[in-house]
Amino acid sequence: MKTILEFPSVRGIQAGREYYVSMCPLGHVPKIFTFTDEALEPELRAQRQLNKGRVPEIVRYLVENPASYVFSAITASIDGDATFTPHPGDDHHGVLRVNLNDSRIILNDGQHRRAAIASALVESPALADETIAVVLFHDRGLERCQQMFADLNRYGVRPSRSLSVLYDHRDDQALVAKLVIGQVDGLNGLVEMEKSSLSPRSKALVTLSALYTATAALLQDVDLDGVDARATTAAGFWEHVAGQFPQWTQVREGELSSGQLRETHIHAHGVALHALGRVGNTLLRRGESFAALNGLNGLDWRREASDWDGRAVVANRMTKSHQAVLLTAAAIKTRLGVPLSAEEQMFETALARENA
Template sequence: MRVGTGGLTRLAGDSTAAGFEYIFPSIRGVQAGREYYVTMCPLSLIPKIFLFDEEELAPEVRAQRILNKGRIPAMVRYILDNPDDYVFSALTASVDGTMRFVGVSDRGPGMRVGQLHVPMASRVLLNDGQHRRAAIEAALRENPALGDETIAVVFFHDAGLERSQQMFADLNRHAVRPAKSIGVLYDHRDELSKLTRLLALKSPVLRGFVEMETSTLSARSGKLFTLSALYSATSALLQGLGIDDERQGYELASGFWEAIDVLIPEWGLVRKRKLSASEVRRQYLHTHGVALHALGRLGNTLLHDSLDPEAWRPKLDPLGQIDWARSNSAWEGRAIIGGRVSKSHQNVGLTVNYLRQHLGLELSAEEQQAEEAYLRGER
């Protein structure tokens, strides 16, 4: 039986001489001498027909990695919170059964467009997209109406475990997670991303000196900061302040970084072309992500006491006496490990401690414990 839905064949199963089968609208292609089929599948069918490889199997006899369940809640919220503009890429699956493609004609372009018949008794194994599948299944439990929407699926003939493992390796061989900076640049849902972009483009002390696309700076780059580092630092600065208004957030964050700029003369010298950005990054710590993040956390403490600039600005003055040179031995073990800048959580925390002590601020119990361990050499 087939039920038409807006031109899409949504099937409940079709009785044939061989038994029951799923039928998908499909396009046939050839890759590396093997046929494959690009189809549309209703989300309601995804949990029913696509299987995970068994988690209890040893890695050498699986064709997939074990599901990372910690990733699923965020993916589910992404679907449910953005029902009008979520985007999921195609799933890739192998079918251990005899698929049958029926083109709309026997010759010409119609040979590549038609319907794909997949026996229901077949074992359909996901080669790529297991986390998307799990997220779709969970989202459907909360919003069953999503079941009528579709996702693209690429079907291959199952050529055995070795081929399935190779497909997984090949599909992930060249996958590169985009730099966090470009993620911030292109994210129009996240309010903090919007605010960070606004700072990078409009703040008088940041404009023109923030790398918007990559999260690392080349030795010859004329930029002082990366967008990802500014994002992390501004997130730490505004955390827990309950600021929902974009304008207020921008004014507060911009005012804070302008106040920091006054206390770090090298930033201004770069803007005046008296120092090169590469020279400053090479010689000083204050443009690096670990320092920006630490400054953001320090500012957050002051802003929690008062949002009034007249109250928190004077408290920052001791920062002007800090020796930010990377050659300063005080940074070793805090922000620098073996001569290299480190932005690990532990190093950010120890850098915050150093700044707090210069401002005469008390350390929390956790910070004090980390500081004592650092002083004992347990880092």
């Protein structure tokens, strides 16, 4: 006996070929849509291997945001028998019937969403009745499926990290970073909100993504209740920091270009902001005031200064690796009389050994 799967669909045309757009209950997604064999060589598959490390994050997103999650359409190819029957008098709307006895519906795009849906349904069965949009193509063989995968991913561009932070209203750290910008006069007009890198002619001094990272380091494991309290504390810190760098004011007032300052001083770079966040974190966790930061303007922040060689500057180039952040933080802390963390001390000892 034939097992027929019916998709109420809208029929469209792309490149002279029919395709179909339908809706599928989430509860049916793991049963209907399959992968090609992951054990096959890449040239024999129609898609990338499933990265299982990505799935728990997507599951958490689904389960924790049941009233606001958004999933884009998944795209699949029907490998086998399928027939579209239009409604009377309407060539575009109808029913797509797939014979499951001799057909498979293989995902071209959306395998991680499919795996996440399967796991999320275990934690939240109520999701089963919700739907996801599905775009279905009639399979033209492995070569066509592989080309579809390449085409679907050809022009996908991941948004910049700054733009992701700007548009994220769920992440408390993103909310804090954006609140800080509005509360710190010293950062007014100096933050690039969209891009995660700065051109030499940019009027901005720091990126939102760099401020986000540095502020997260500042507040890590600090016991403050709520976004507003965390933002107020962070704003106080960054206002204090900005007050130590008169060049920031010069950039804001147009007396000095951001590019010129970034070319000559490290405190206009993300690695230094992140390191400063670590300094502030130590002060907060020790219950100390930000008065220790008053010594910042006494440091030599020029890129050629020996204090930063092998730390923020390696082979005459700025670097923002984890090691660079820790070593830069260690140098600042040492000058300000702030204790080093165990990890910072480990890297500091290793650097001293290298330079001996």
